[in-house]
Amino acid sequence: MQLDEAKRRFIEGWGTLGSAWGVSRTMAQVHALLLVSVGALSTEDIMDQLQISRGNANMNVRALMDWGIVRKELRPGERREFFSAEKDIYKVATLILKERRKRELEPLMRVLGEINQVEPSPTVSAEEAAAFTQMMSSIQSFANLADRTASTLIKADENWFLSTFMKLMRPGP
Template sequence: MQLDEAKSKFIEGWGTLGSAWGVSRTMAQVHALLLVSLGSLSTEDIMEQLQISRGNVNLNVRALMDWGIVRKELRPGERREFFSAEKDIHKVATLILQERRRRELEPIMRVLGEIRHVEPSPNATPEETAAFAETISGIHNFAEFANRAASTLIKADENWFLSTFMKLMRPG
């Protein structure tokens, strides 16, 4: 397979993976393009290679910068902005995990903490109240476990993470 075809397949595959994780397909494709590009790319470069609009590029590049996995580069004498992706995949995974934790796990943990101890309401039976409290407690316990696991992965040394991950991926 030639390089251009391989890049195209990777960009499509990363886009599909991103959409499975709740990220827009285009955002994941912009990230993939920047990941496999030798140098930084301008908005125009991204538009041309992915056949998307300037607004779409700007929206998705800004979102990727918010996640911390893409950075803007300014070149002396250039009016255009250039963008590059973090190439260290461990760092990318850590940044994504940190952002997902902040956006998804922390808000639900706050809600679960607020509703964990519930009083019976006048129109609820004691059984309903107990069942609700038990369900919320189980979800809260799982969320705390997920939060601790995320913290461990975020703080983990790269070599430990990679060796552990590789052991998990080994067949048999």
């Protein structure tokens, strides 16, 4: 397989994976393009290589910068901005985990904390209220475990993360 074809397939695959992370396909494709680029790319380079509009390129680069996985590079004498991706994949995974925790887990935990206890009302039986409270308690326990796990992974150093990940990936006996 030629390098250009391999890059194209990686960018498409990363775009599909990004959809599973809850980000747009284009945002993930911009990230993939920057990951496999040797040097920083301008907005025009991104537009050209992905065949997307300037607005789409700008919006997705800014979002990736908000996630902390892309940074802007300024070059003396250049009016254009250039962008590069964090190349340390462990750091990328940690930054993505942090952002997903902030955007998904923390809001869920706030809502669960607010609705932890409900009381029976004229339209809801004590049995229904108890079942709801029990389910919310179970979900909150799971969310707390997920939060503690995410916190541990975020704080862990690269070697610990890699060795733990590799242990998890080993086939069982």
